[in-house]
Amino acid sequence: MLDGLVQMPVWGYVVTTLLLTHVTIAAVTIFLHRHQAHRALDLHPIVSHFFRLWLWLTTGMRTNEWVAVHRKHHARCETDEDPHSPQIVGINMVLWLGVLLYRREAAKADTLEKYSKGTPNDWLERNVYNPYCFVGVFTMLAIDLVLFGLAGIGIWAVQMLWIPFWAAGVINGIGHYWGYRNYECADASTNIVPWGIVIGGEEMHNNHHTYPSSAKFSSKWWEFDIGWVYIRLMSALGLARVKKVPPMPQFVPIKPIVDMDTLRAVLVNRFRVMSHYCKDVVMPVLVEEKRKRKQSARQLFKHARRLLVRHESLLDQESQHKLETLLSTSQQLRIVYVYKQRLQEIWKRRSAIEQETLLHALREWCRHAESAGVAALQEFARGLRGYTLNPA
DSSP states (O other): OOOOSSOOOHHHHHHHHHHHHHHHHHIIIIIIIIIIITOOEEEOHHHHHHHHHHHHHHTOOOHHHHHHHHHHHHHTTTSTTOTTOHHHHOHHHHHHHHHHHHHHHHTOHHHHHHHOTTSOOSHHIIIIITTTHHHHHHHHHHHHHHHHTTHHHHHHHHHHHHHIIIIIIIIHHGGGTSSBOSSOOSSOOOBSOSEEOTTTTTTBHHHHHHSTTOSOOOOSTTOEEHHHHHHHHHHHTTSEEEOOOOOOOEEOSOOSSOOHHHHHHHHHTHHHHHHHHIIIIIHHHHHHHHHHSOGGGGGGGTTHHHHHHSOGGGOOHHHHHHHHHHHHTOHHHHHHHHHHHHHHHHHHTTTTSOHHHHHHHHHHHHHHHHTSSOHHHHHHHHHHTTEESSOO
């Protein structure tokens, strides 16, 4: 009476639970996130419908609601309109009660109307998956009970809690609160760990927010995105087609001048350009300036890297004051920080002014940077000319 059709030792039930929840994670990251929300890849109809069915059984989530809430999160990130920003409502609220924030936003008709366009709206979606979302999860309960007996209740409970905790809590919470950052985008997103296995690659959240329309979340050579591995396998089998991945900088021998090709390459690779600027210009100057200071004066340089590289919009009033104090003590640091701001200003204006004007601005930036008297800045400005979209 207590046994199901499948009987296993305890470790077998644990492994089975992890495998089942991993399929759910794959469905969320590949189907809901990369395919539906961001259109980063196309999926074969058979694969797409399998994921829809599996999510109906294991989460009860409606595709249009998930997509709408997520798209609004990107559009209004770290503002009062963000559905689940720990920077606004606090980390504990998002980590432990993130699913409630999701439900509250998903219930808003204007959010669904504005942000859910292009999601499935076929007969099954209208007549089964959407109106009877809870039928799916209880069907899963019945399946687990038949297969695993009473142990199936525990397996089912873990399945139901897996996405609310890992996606709504950990990714939406910790992924905007704690971790490392490869890119200084304008929100607080972080990479939790560089090995995206447990949550299907979603662990590399800063990479995703920097390149949201990319099907690949890993960026550095040492980062691993298992969701991307599955996408590559499906692509090889003709079951998926990748539409976009992050741009990779291309270089040619240093040109005598910055031309239109240079400008376009810099704009496309602007996040990597800024990452290189912080690594090759800001950090060497910071290390040298700190070395010059007496031990008693080095306290001022505590957390200096974060203050110098972090996007201005993410610095609170206290951090801004610390930054200004730091810059007032070092002319070299002030120079490289000002040039960082001026470079960022060029691509901030990319949609507002003509490219010829932007080209002139980039040329002027390089000319002034090369005569600023900071060796690391001069070298960076020379190297910037080598960016290209059309390598030889």
